[in-house]
Amino acid sequence: MDLSDLLSLEAVVPALKANSKKQVLQELAGRVAAQIGLPEREIFDVLQQRERLGSTGVGHGVAIPHGKLARLPKLTGLFARLEKPVDFEAIDDLPVDLVFMLLAPEGAGADHLKALARIARVLRDSSIAQKLRASTDPVALFTVLTQPISSHAA
Amino acid sequence: MAQLDYAHLLLLIGAVLVLAGILSSLIANRFGAPLLLVFLVVGMVAGDERVAGFKFSNLFLTYLVGSAALAVILFDGGLRTRFARLKGALAPAGVLATLGVPITALVVAAAAVPLFGMSWTEGFLLGAIVASTDAAAVFFLMRSGGLQLKPRVSAILEVESGTNDPVAVFLVILATEMLLASGETLGLEAIALKLAIQIVVGGAVGYAGGYGLVWLLNKVELPGGLHPIFVLASALFLFAIAALVHGSGFLAVYVAGLMIGNKPVRAFPSIAGFHDGATWLAQIVMFLVLGLLASIDNLMRYALPAVLVAAVLMLVARPVAVALCLTPFRFSLKEMTFVSWVGLRGAVSIFLAAIPMLAGVKGAEVYFNIAFFIVFLSLIIQGWTIPTAARRLGLALKRTTPEVHRVELDLPGQTNQEMAGYPVTEDSPVMRERALPAWARLVLVVRGGAILDAASAGDLRPNDYAYLLVPPTKVPRLDRLFAPGHEERPVFGDLAIDPSIKMADLVAFYGIEIEADEVELSLAEFIEAREGGSAELGDRITLGPVSLVVRGMDGDSITKTSLHLADLDFDFDAPPKKATLAGRLLKRLARLGRKPAV
Numbered sequence: 128m129d130l131s132d133l134l135s136l137e138a139v140v141p142a143l144k145a146n147s148k149k150q151v152l153q154e155l156a157g158r159v160a161a162q163i164g165l166p167e168r169e170i171f172d173v174l175q176q177r178e179r180l181g182s183t184g185v186g187h188g189v190a191i192p193h194g195k196l197a198r199l200p201k202l203t204g205l206f207a208r209l210e211k212p213v214d215f216e217a218i219d220d221l222p223v224d225l226v227f228m229l230l231a232p233e234g235a236g237a238d239h240l241k242a243l244a245r246i247a248r249v250l251r252d253s254s255i256a257q258k259l260r261a262s263t264d265p266v267a268l269f270t271v272l273t274q275p276i277s278s279h280a281a
Numbered sequence: 282m283a284q285l286d287y288a289h290l291l292l293l294i295g296a297v298l299v300l301a302g303i304l305s306s307l308i309a310n311r312f313g314a315p316l317l318l319v320f321l322v323v324g325m326v327a328g329d330e331r332v333a334g335f336k337f338s339n340l341f342l343t344y345l346v347g348s349a350a351l352a353v354i355l356f357d358g359g360l361r362t363r364f365a366r367l368k369g370a371l372a373p374a375g376v377l378a379t380l381g382v383p384i385t386a387l388v389v390a391a392a393a394v395p396l397f398g399m400s401w402t403e404g405f406l407l408g409a410i411v412a413s414t415d416a417a418a419v420f421f422l423m424r425s426g427g428l429q430l431k432p433r434v435s436a437i438l439e440v441e442s443g444t445n446d447p448v449a450v451f452l453v454i455l456a457t458e459m460l461l462a463s464g465e466t467l468g469l470e471a472i473a474l475k476l477a478i479q480i481v482v483g484g485a486v487g488y489a490g491g492y493g494l495v496w497l498l499n500k501v502e503l504p505g506g507l508h509p510i511f512v513l514a515s516a517l518f519l520f521a522i523a524a525l526v527h528g529s530g531f532l533a534v535y536v537a538g539l540m541i542g543n544k545p546v547r548a549f550p551s552i553a554g555f556h557d558g559a560t561w562l563a564q565i566v567m568f569l570v571l572g573l574l575a576s577i578d579n580l581m582r583y584a585l586p587a588v589l590v591a592a593v594l595m596l597v598a599r600p601v602a603v604a605l606c607l608t609p610f611r612f613s614l615k616e617m618t619f620v621s622w623v624g625l626r627g628a629v630s631i632f633l634a635a636i637p638m639l640a641g642v643k644g645a646e647v648y649f650n651i652a653f654f655i656v657f658l659s660l661i662i663q664g665w666t667i668p669t670a671a672r673r674l675g676l677a678l679k680r681t682t683p684e685v686h687r688v689e690l691d692l693p694g695q696t697n698q699e700m701a702g703y704p705v706t707e708d709s710p711v712m713r714e715r716a717l718p719a720w721a722r723l724v725l726v727v728r729g730g731a732i733l734d735a736a737s738a739g740d741l742r743p744n745d746y747a748y749l750l751v752p753p754t755k756v757p758r759l760d761r762l763f764a765p766g767h768e769e770r771p772v773f774g775d776l777a778i779d780p781s782i783k784m785a786d787l788v789a790f791y792g793i794e795i796e797a798d799e800v801e802l803s804l805a806e807f808i809e810a811r812e813g814g815s816a817e818l819g820d821r822i823t824l825g826p827v828s829l830v831v832r833g834m835d836g837d838s839i840t841k842t843s844l845h846l847a848d849l850d851f852d853f854d855a856p857p858k859k860a861t862l863a864g865r866l867l868k869r870l871a872r873l874g875r876k877p878a879v
Contacts, residue, residue: 180779181776186775239792240792247846
C-alpha cells in the first residue's frame with residue numbers, strides 16, 4: 128500500500144492560496160467536500176477539533192491535518208502545495224507550505240494511524256519535499272507523492 | 282646549590298608524574314577504564330619504595346593538597362549544575378546526603394565489629410570513612426563516556442555526592458575525637474548541634490560568598506584573563522574561611538559554585554573553561570598523591586578485610602541507606618538500584634582515612650589501607666560498570682551527549698549572549714537539517730582559510746568552522762546540532778499534542794487503548810501516573826502503535842508532549858499483531874512495577 132490508495136490526481140492542489148491556518152483548513156475542507164459529497168462544514172469542524180489537541184504541523188514546513196468522519200466510505204487524502212507558507216503553529220515553529228490532509232472513516236483505527244505514519248514518512252524525505260516545492264504541475268506532484276516505496280526508502 | 286637542584290628534581294618528578302598520568306589515560310581510554318583509577322595506579326607505582334627508592338609519607342602535605350583539590354572539584358561541580366535540573370532532586374538528595382551517611386556507616390560498623398573484633402567506635406569510624414560518595418568520581422564518571430541519564434537520577438547522585446562530604450567529614454572527626462579521648466562520649470544532641478552548625482555555616486558562607494562573587498564579577502573591571510584566577514582564589518578563600526569558622530568548607534564551595542553557575546556572570550565561558558582544566562589537574566594531582574601515600578605491600582596485607590568491607594558496603598550498607606532514604610520519595614526499584622550501585626567511593630574516603638592518622642589514633646593505618654582498597658574496588662567494579670548498569674536498568678536516555686569540540690568566546694559586558702565556535706562535520710545534524718534554530722545567529726564562517734561573514738558564506742558546508750551568537754542556556758542544544766555522527770531523534774513526524782487535553786479525546790481520535798480509570802486524566806497527568814509520579818524530559822509511553830513523548834518540561838510540569846508514530850511505517854503492510862494472553866500479563870506486571878511504592 129502506498130499513497131496512491133489514499134490520493135487521487137484530482138486531490139492534488141498545486142498552488143493553494145491562503146493567508147492563515149484557518150483559511151488553509153477551510154480551503155481543504157471545501158475541496159474535499161466536493162469529492163466525497165459530505166458537507167464542508169462538518170469536515171472543517173473535524174479538522175479544527177483535531178488542531179485543538181495540538182498542531183498537526185509536524186515540522187520542516189509540513190502539516191498533516193486529519194480527522195475522522197462517520198459517513199466516509201474509505202481513507203481519503205488531499206495534498207496541497209501552498210502558494211506561500213503560512214504559520215501553522217507547527218512543532219518546530221517553521222511556517223508550513225506542504226499540507227497533506229487525511230480523513231478516515233470512524234472505524235479505521237490502525238489503518239488511520241498507519242496512513243498517517245506513511246504520509247509523515249514520505250514527506251520527511253527531504254528530496255521528495257524539495258521536488259514537491261519545485262513543481263506546480265499536478266501530475267508531477269502526484270507522481271512524486273505516489274512513487275513506490277522502494278525508490279525513496281531512506 | 283644542592284637546595285636548588287633538589288627543588289628542580291622535585292619539579293621534575295612532579296611534572297613526570299602528571300605527564301605519566303595523562304599519557305596513561307590514552308591507553309586506559311581504549312579499555313574504558315576509569316581515568317581516576319589510572320592516576321591512582323600511576324601514583325601507587327611511582328610511590329613504591331622499589332621504584333622511587335623512598336617512601337612518601339607526608340600526611341600533612343597530602344591533607345593540604347587533597348583539601349585544595351577537593352575544593353576545586355566541588356566548586357566546579359557546582360558551576361556545572363543547573364538549578365533547573367535540581368528541582369525534584371533536592372529533597373531526596375538532601376536526605377540521602379544527611380541521613381544516608383550515618384545509616385551507611387552504622388551498617389558497615391555492624392559488620393566490622395564482629396568481623397574484625399573492633400569496638401563500636403572503631404567500627405563506626407571505619408564506616409564513616411567509606412560512607413560518603415565521592416564528588417570527584419561521581420561528577421567525572423557520570424559525565425564521561427557520553428552517558429546521559431534520566432535527569433532526576435543523575436541530579437540526585439550529583440547533589441548527594443556534592444553535599445554528603447561535610448556529614449562524613451564530621452562523623453569521622455567525631456569518631457576520631459572519641460577514640461582519642463576514650464571514655465568521654467558526646468551526647469546525641471551535642472553531635473546533632475555540631476553537625477547542624479557545620480551545615481548551616483558552610484551553606485551560608487557558600488551562599489553569601491557566591492552572591493558576592495557574582496556581584497563583584499559583574500561590577501569590577503578586572504584586567505583580561507584574571508577572571509578565572511580570581512574565581513579560583515575566591516573559591517579556596519571561601520573553603521578556608523568556612524572551615525575556620527567551624528562550617529563545612531566543602532559545602533561552602535559547592536554552594537558558591539552553584540550560585541555562580543546559575544546566574545548571568547561576565548566572562549563565564551573563560552571561567553568555566555579554566556575550571557575545566559583546573560579540575561582535571563586537581564583530579565590528577567589528588568589521586569596521584571593519594572596513590573603515592575599508599576604502599577602496595579601494606580595494602581595487600583589488608584586485602585581480605587577490605588574485600589569484606591567493600592562487599593558489605595556495596596551490597597548491603599549502601600542499598601539499605603538508599604532504600605530507607607528514597608522510598609518515601611516514590612522512586613522505582615530500578616532507580617534505587619542504580620543510585621545504590623553508583624555510590625562511588627573515591628578520594629574523599631582516602632582523604633578521610635588520613636584524618637585519624639594525622640590525629641595520631643593508634644592503629645590508624647588499618648583504616649587507611651582498608652579505605653584505599655575499597656576505593657580501588659569501587660572504581661574498578663562500580664566505576665567500570667556504570668554505563669552497563671544504566672542501560673540494563675533502562676535509565677540511560679537514548680540521546681547521549683556526544684563529544685563536540687566547541688570554542689566559547691566571551692563577549693565583554695554581555696551576559697545573555699555568547700559566541701560559540703564549532704567545526705562543521707558532514708554527519709552532524711546541522712548538515713542534515715540545513716537550517717539553524719532561530720535563537721542562534723551565524724556570525725562568521727572560516728572556510729578553507731578564508732574568513733567569511735554570514736551573508737557571504739551562505740549555507741554551512743562540511744569542514745567549515747562556524748561561529749554563532751547564542752544565549753548561554755542554549756549552548757547544550759547547539760552542541761547536539763554540531764556533534765558529529767549524532768542522530769538527533771527526529772522530532773519530525775511527531776504530532777504535537779497539548780499536554781492539558783483529556784485522554785478521552787486522544788482515545789476518540791486515535792483509538793489507543795488505556796485503562797478505564799485513566800480516560801478522565803489529562804495527558805500530562807496520565808504520563809505522570811504511568812511514570813510513577815513524576816515525569817522527565819524524554820519519557821516515552823508506548824501505547825500499541827503510537828507512543829506519547831515528553832518534549833518539554835518546566836520544572837516539574839510537562840509543557841510539551843507529542844504523539845510519535847513514524848516508526849509504525851516499518852510494519853506498514855504487516856497484519857496487526859494480536860495481543861497474546863502472556864503479552865498482556867507481562868504488560869500488566871510491568872505496570873504494577875511502575876506503580877508508586879506506598
